[in-house]
Amino acid sequence: MKRNNKLSLALHTLGHMAVAPDQALTSEVIAAHNATNPVVVRRVLGLLRVRGLVVSGKGHAGGWRLARPAVQITVADVYDAIGAPLMTVEPLAAAQGCAIVAALHATVTEAATEAEAVLRRHFARRTIADLAQAMADGARGKSSAQGKGDLHFPPR
Amino acid sequence: MKRNNKLSLALHTLGHMAVAPDQALTSEVIAAHNATNPVVVRRVLGLLRVRGLVVSGKGHAGGWRLARPAVQITVADVYDAIGAPLMTVEPLAAAQGCAIVAALHATVTEAATEAEAVLRRHFARRTIADLAQAMADGARGKSSAQGKGDLHFPPR
DNA sequence: TTTCATGTAACCATAATAGTTACGTGATTC
């Protein structure tokens, strides 16, 4: 996972968990499936754990699994847990007293705020179960799965 | 300008140009006003020039100025010229044949596409003249300008 | 012809992100 996103790793993994909710997945397996490192997986899933989306267990039957039914976990939940809003404008503190900068900031903030809202609204309507469903559908039909290992959000 | 955005530099500068359209601004002056380097200014404004938003001149009376009236330049024009869309999801090429990744990608792309559209719609409604107007307004009233030198879009 | 300002290439600095190594802790199995 080079220059990619925690969000895609998280959603991808939760999607797989939803397919087989009873089976715990180890960081190592997940990492291999995502061409990344177990520690990175733990870091990302750790963010989901504190939000109560997944649970982890140590020892022999250890690993990660969903904390509740996939239907009850929305993409927005995951998005929020990751905590890396795609669309926020944070003004830096140091004032400069330039009215243009203020106007500029107002305009951009307003636009970004609404765009972010639209994004979250979409995400709130999708659950992890929907992703798993797509997997089932794909397995049946011709499977238009030409996806790749990661999604890529623009460099910030 | 550390860890900031070309967009804010561009909009800020065009805003000032709109206030005094007949006066050419040199890269050096602009850079000083933005706590950055003249070369950086040229790089950014160069993007606007190829889109016909500004013109530049060499020599003694040289510098940068708007290529057309500020009312005819929207924030969206600038946003497009900068070419760093805030909201795009580009799938990496390497397929992995995982249906979940495909579903994931579809969901995120759909959401991001609409959010981006909302963003551009906002930007298309604002012109550089509006920013300059804010400056005029600010000069009169108490000027709620507490802005700062730059805006900051999230790290990508 | 001198000076000023852009145009551009090339390189350096910084910071954000991911990848790695290492080791501690608790749970399970033998």
Place this chain on the structure above:
DNA sequence: GAATCACGTAACTATTATGGTTACATGAAA
């Protein structure tokens, strides 16, 4: 209860995107 397994976390390294800097060529005006 000893061995093993898997997470939890700290600390460090690697990579990469972005800006900053230097240097110099080009062209326009005084």
